Amino acid sequence: MSLGELLPLEYSFDFGGAQLHLRYDMNALLKLEREGLEYNAILGDTVKGVTVLQFLHAGLTEDIGKEREVGIISALGIDEVWEHCRSAVLLSLPEYDPLEIPTPSPKKSSKPDYRKLHTLICDVMRKPEEFFWNSTLRELLSRWLDYAVAKGYMKPPERMEMYDTEGMD
Numbered sequence: 473m474s475l476g477e478l479l480p481l482e483y484s485f486d487f488g489g490a491q492l493h494l495r496y497d498m499n500a501l502l503k504l505e506r507e508g509l510e511y512n513a514i515l516g517d518t519v520k521g522v523t524v525l526q527f528l529h530a531g532l533t534e535d536i537g538k539e540r541e542v543g544i545i546s547a548l549g550i551d552e553v554w555e556h557c558r559s560a561v562l563l564s565l566p567e568y569d570p571l572e573i574p575t576p577s578p579k580k581s582s583k584p585d586y587r588k589l590h591t592l593i594c595d596v597m598r599k600p601e602e603f604f605w606n607s608t609l610r611e612l613l614s615r616w617l618d619y620a621v622a623k624g625y626m627k628p629p630e631r632m633e634m635y636d637t638e639g640m641d
Contacts, residue, residue: 481608482533483560487544494531494560498586498605498612503530511565514558521550527557564608592616 483494501511507526513519514527528541545553593604593612597619604612620626 485556493533496531496564500530524554566610566613
């Protein structure tokens with residue numbers, strides 16, 4: 473069991489004395505996709521207020537109602553809520569280290585193919601559907617890499633050590 477399984481990847485912020493939690497698991501990403509948004513829409517330089525509201529609604533761990541969500545945006549401002557949503561999405565995405573994992577070049581469509589990932593997690597690893605839909609992309613990819621290395625499907629990633637040689641004459 474890894475530390476990532478013990479600690480949920482939730483982003484928390486205060487609003488009016490209450491603690492609000494954002495989590496962008498596969499269910500949240502599916503909600504956004506149904507509304508015509510990709511998860512990377514929040515990562516741009518500017519976003520519309522409607523987009524921020526949709527991201528806030530999809531990421532909140534408890535249903536507080538549309539009126540209260542609009543109240544949060546009007547009280548904190550679009551920019552601050554945008555930063556909270558952006559930070560929560562970045563927390564749920566996998567971290568790519570170019571020294572460890574070679575990342576493939578994007579094809580024509582940069583949309584993630586959830587069917588392939590679903591097949592790997594549910595069919596190959598034999599994990600239940602609930603595990604897939606309640607996990608973030610970071611958790612799923614981390615679990616898949618650990619499984620693939622343990623089963624011998626992949627070699628363990630080699631880490632290149634870089635040293636500062638300045639002043640070592």
